[in-house]
Amino acid sequence: MAAITRLHEATLQLRAGPVVVFGAVFHSTYHLFEESEGGIRHYGRANDADVDDFEKYLEEGGKCAYVFTEFPSNPILVSVNLERLRRLADKYHFFLVVDDTCASFANIDLLGVADVIITSLTKAFSGYADVMAGSLVLNPNRTLSYAPLKQTISSRFHNELFEADAAHLLANSESYLARCVIHNRNATALASYFHSLSLDAASPVAQVHYPPHSPGSNYLAPFLRKPTAEYPAPGYGYLLSVEFGTVEQAAAFYDAVNFFQGPHIGAHLTISMPYNMMVYGKDDPEVHAAYGLKPQQIRITVGLEDQEVLLQRCAEALSKMEKTT
Template structure:
């Protein structure tokens, strides 16, 4: 895995890779500065920041056919999502940009006989087009929300577009919104959108109409587009992912089109006996899960400010600040921060929700969820916890939360080749009914079927991978802590908030695969990073160790702001993988020697 060239995809030779190689400290700075020697070499990038080549190619062809010269287009999966983008842009873009703004909806050409075999996939694209001066404003929406199309959807729809099967929706049809498409009816379980409605049994396995339709679709996909996508398994795959996230799917069995036993949800590692599959929602990206959790709370509770508690992943705070009435930010996630929040609540201030990460990124700080839950119950606000870094194999935060969100792109997938996100509504939460009511009308299933299939396959061995990664991370942490060059190691096992972690740690769980390190001197950090023989690039939770100068990448334009909250600009974040423990420990020992030698040369 190590030894990547600059700009190479991580993993290598992977068309839909989630990460990209930035192998030197200088390359990371060059990326942030937009220098051609870096940007021009990049085969891909993190999908919410770098627009995948497949998406760019489809956007270019859409503009060529329906747009004007020198326009830009951002692609979204449905007309509703595109409308949200337009609503975001209108108050922010100059009038000259707004004058060029238009939306092109592309749908299947139902008059074409070949489209019949594709209807169960519901392929559609809504392109928001404007002059190039509007690029940065559209990009904000794309990046913050995770609402954009996935590269696999774009690739597939581009094939349809070039084959004349995806056409602009006629004007008369744009006046009414289409009904949500949920794929083949045979696999439409009583989705969470329909939880309150009477359940109609699915057609039986012997239904000739359903059998022929699914067989026809799969055969058409493989023969015409070379896709190994059996759509008959998309519904079961979603079900398996949801049950896995709920901690109820204990076996790694192959998917089957047979109904899943309902009693499989009766016990789960979340410790919530009445948790149902319909309480787990899937999204095309982790940030999209956070964005939709915020949308749901605004819809369920009204327009109130939120609290961002703890130093955040960059776009979480942006969502809370830009979508709705704003946010109050507490950057340390400390007890004194909670004291201040309690004083505000006692003084009469009211909030929509408190959003936090457990542990936080990149300082691995663990907020006091017990106290937060007590304040939430007393002063009527929701608690949303992002468990991406801790993972539910190590911690159980649902007991203290109204909504638990996670990026499935990370350790749940592990293979670094597909995006995904999830949100769980706590069925015992105060706002559960209101949230479910909003979800019935306000949530669309935009998770592309191919992405679903990859996520389900990748996550089958999730639990066993976490155990190995936990052990490797602790071993690396021990090596780093014992070195005189290192100023501080951040890891949930033994930091100032470790007692808060122990409260939610599950029996047999560990401390996760993420840690951060700060050296006493910048030149030591640079030499260490340049020498460490691991994959180096954005993202985390991969099956291989991935190292990054995280603060440079995430906060390059706001390093002084981040430093106010104890986030060192030269911090190095290490996402630990599945390598042999002795081998990966030696990799870091060798990098430490290189850092020591760099200092010796300067003395």
């Protein structure tokens, strides 16, 4: 949030207008934009129709300070058409800011499209939930945005990162790529398991939100990094959401599943949370449900446990859930 706030303050010195947001974003990010002078213009579904509407808004003279999107978004892994937004940014001269925290920059490379890439280093980069940091990367390949953003941010910059935190973050990051391989493998295994259940009309699992099963996955896939000897299996990251038929079923699964519970993501241990219910349950829940953040979804962020252990725990939770609902 510090990185997002500092960028937001700098950007509004250069351009007027609302922040245009595509897809779900972290609730504190949403409130920052909502409370800023230009306000927020939110396209929650982040689908082609939303981009069509945004393009029409621009053609009719609508203002935009910058576009902000999580790619893919937390908690339902929706991905907008970034390449199309890049073309609109070039035509109408706004900044394109992308938060890659959920997939993590080990897996995706956004320097071909984004003016700015924001990442929470607290999550997979640290990986152990014991230090906080954030980063923003100004893309030197975007010559029209890089110089003014660099000058404005540099003029306001002062170091806010405690030295011991920096040292601890660096030490944690030594296993970053190795952990990301396990995160990708575990999340893919759980997503495949829940997706197979969702194909049965009698199953309490309605759907799973994780590529390739989440909207816009075809827009995300081209940004996957190529395999290398150091990182042989790029993937889609550690986060998925499981949607049940009813809130009662979701609650029963959450109570039964043998995972840690809490809001953190990208750690070494698997954590579950009824994210939408807890974050948006009293904050216009119908508005957020309309673009996909439904209360009957349970968010799971996988850790480094054995894949078979995670699958077994989910199967056991479903068995207990079916006996109580």
